[in-house]
Amino acid sequence: MGEVIVVTSGKGGVGKTTTTANIGTGLAALGKKVVLVDTDIGLRNLDVVLGLENRIVYDIVDVTEGNCRLKQALIKDKRFDDRLFLLPAAQTKDKTAISEQQMKDLCATLKQDFDFVIIDCPAGIEQGFKNAIAGAEKSLVVTTPEVAAVRDADRIIGLLEAAELPEPQLIINRIRPAMVKQGDMMDIDDMIDILAVNLLGVVPEDEKIVVSTNKGEPAVLDQESRAGEAYRNISRRLTGEEVPLMNLEVNENLVSRLKKLFGFGK
């Protein structure tokens, strides 16, 4: 029996879909059987981040409306034999096309066949959010070190607690160590202190994410990517392994040292 995890944030654009794609791919790379569910009906994006957009035939609404069997709608990621699947959102319907009960039933069915069911939640706190969390047993909250994102994360944490999900775990995305050092960006401790939740991982800002999204190949598979490394660590933590936080500062220094060495520095 698998585990159903919902990836939330409240605010849009902080990296929910990127996080979902990378954690899911990371878990599959660790040998786990994973299904990713896109619940952002009307604004689906998980398919393009994973590079699976050309293979969609049926979607989540087709499944709940009985137009197809669940197995027919699951798209297999060929990079991982039979371990990574996507259940895409519908693009032409809206959030009311699915009910909370239908999501509960869907999650209960999926977790019988998969080790991890990871749900990509839409931004906002309306029906789409309620559907996304309906069948979840565990929740992750993604935020960035900005006032608006942390504020929305706090609201989401309150709503997750009200829905009686166990304590959410925090992922701090797009942190920029150099700015933190200058005192121009909130650091990890500041955000944990304000939100009072457990930390699951910290993902540094990384231009490689843009490149990987362009290609439809999650950064977690790129051994050179710093964000990819952070996502590999997060995936391992989700399997129960204890992995220390990656040292953000050391690499920063290494880069500037190399730059100086080659004469690019100031």
Add this chain to the structure above:
Amino acid sequence: MFDFLQNILGKEKNTSKNVAKERLRLVLVHDRSNVSPHILEALKEDMIKVISNYMEIDEEALEVSLSNEEDSVALVANIPILKMKRNYQG
């Protein structure tokens, strides 16, 4: 060491990170309190019980709210007194 120097020079306080934290702290006091108006209501009832031991108050006109003043958040209670109790029996 760098942080220590910044502290000495008083620069630490003015970093934009600290401005962000302070603004967040205030906005969250409000956001979080808005989620549970019933807590304010329960507090109001408890206050009426306690104060009524000492004086007669206008329960209808009593107001309790959170207010934002400069850089702090305060619980503000406006409690009209109708009559003082002459012989308070502790």
